[in-house]
Amino acid sequence: MKKKSFMEILTSNRFLQILLSILLGFLVGAIFLIIMGISVGDAYGKLVSSVTSVKGISYVIVYATAYIMTGLSVAFSFKTGVFNIGAEGQFVMGSMGAAVVGILFKDLPSAVLIPLCFLAAMIAGAVWGIIVGFLKTKWGINEVLAMIMFNWIAFYLSNFIAGIPAIHNDGSAEATKTISDNARTLLSPELRTKLDLAPTANWGILVGIAAMLIVWYIIEKTTLGYELKAVGANRFAAEYGGIGVNKSILTALAISGALAGLGGALQVMGMGGRISIFTGQEGYGFAGIVVALIGCSNPFGVLAAGLFYGALIYGGSKLTLVGAPTQLTSVIIGTVVFFIAISIIFERFKGGLRSRKNIALRKEMESLDKAKSPEENNKEEAVK
Secondary structure (H helix, E strand, C coil): CCCCCHHHHHHHCHHHHHHHHHHHHHHHHHHHHHHCCCCHHHHHHHHHHHCCCHHHHHHHHHHHHHHHHHHHHHHHHHHCCCCCCCHHHHHHHHHHHHHHHHHHCCCCCHHHHHHHHHHHHHHHHHHHHHHHHHHHHHHCCCHHHHHHHHHHHHHHHHHHHHCCCCCECCCCCCEECCCCHHHCCECCHHHHHHCCCCCCCECHHHHHHHHHHHHHHHHHHCHHHHHHHHHHHCHHHHHHCCCCHHHHHHHHHHHHHHHHHHHHHHHHHHHHCCCECCCCCCCHHHHHHHHHHHCCCCHHHHHHHHHHHHHHHHHHCCHHHHCCCCCHHHHHHHHHHHHHHHHHHHHHHHHHHHHHHHHHHHHHHHHHHHHCCHHHHHHHHHHC
16 A cells, blocks of 8 residues: 655645644744744743633633634535625624613513523524525525625614614713623623633633534534535535525525624623624624634534634733734734635645546547457457
8 A cells, every 4th residue: 555645644634734724824923023023932922821821711712702603604604505704794783683682671580681682693693694695596696795795784784773872872982781781691700700710701602612513413414414515515416406405595594694693692792791883893704714714614623713713812912011913813813824725725726637637547548449459349348
């Protein structure tokens, strides 16, 4: 058996490609630090130390929860062949849906109000995804362009809702009212103090893990998941096989939107407590694309990638303590995504070369068969 070379192993192992891309990302970050005259050891040491303490880990989990949810949203749509670039708008609509319920129904007990906020957020996100799906299936409107437009519609609609008197903050802050304490997912103050956790430590990550398991089960263990993956692999073959392609697209975008909307709810119920009037898009949905890419669109990979992304974002905020710019984390993340994209292109290029070689070999065999004499062909037929 021929021993595989390192390049053959690398091109066939997605995990190694991701790991190498991350290492290259940190290498490029180190080069920038050296150019700026900043100690690489001090900068990366601060980055690591800030996310390895108990409080640091709790901050990473808090930061990562929203990224995990938007990552799951994008990964789910990737699996079904739909590029959900609209997770940003779905996240915004979900957060506003949860905030409105948490403000207007503030007197309900937590056992009722928290699930109601979750439900409102999921419905808002799902509707935002279904609208785009309907435009695509009914009139063939490109979903990427439609989603970009709907991200901005969600942005301005959120600002409009935040300005409604019943929702707007009673003070001078340009934000909504703070949602009811009964709608918050924060851990108890005693537990946070006892364990030295972040002030915003909450149990939203448990919802994220539950969502991850549900997504994995749907994709891998259900008929619906099989149909959605079949549409993603080849919608024409799936339609020929009796699968409703349009229905599958709408279902995929509804579930994807619901996941992003739930991420928005976890953000406002766990960290913010209220929604500010936006001056620019926050980028949680776009970060979800990065998380899904690093996690290979695998639910378990998305969980790990979300934690990694959260660690970079939180740890990066501490780099100023050693004189390094916080933008270093953006350089690292951008480089990681760049090398992952390069590896995907290389795989496809290699696959294309292999296909062309197979076609050329087939043509060569056919030409050899035609070049044979009639006597040789008759002998071969007799043997058969």
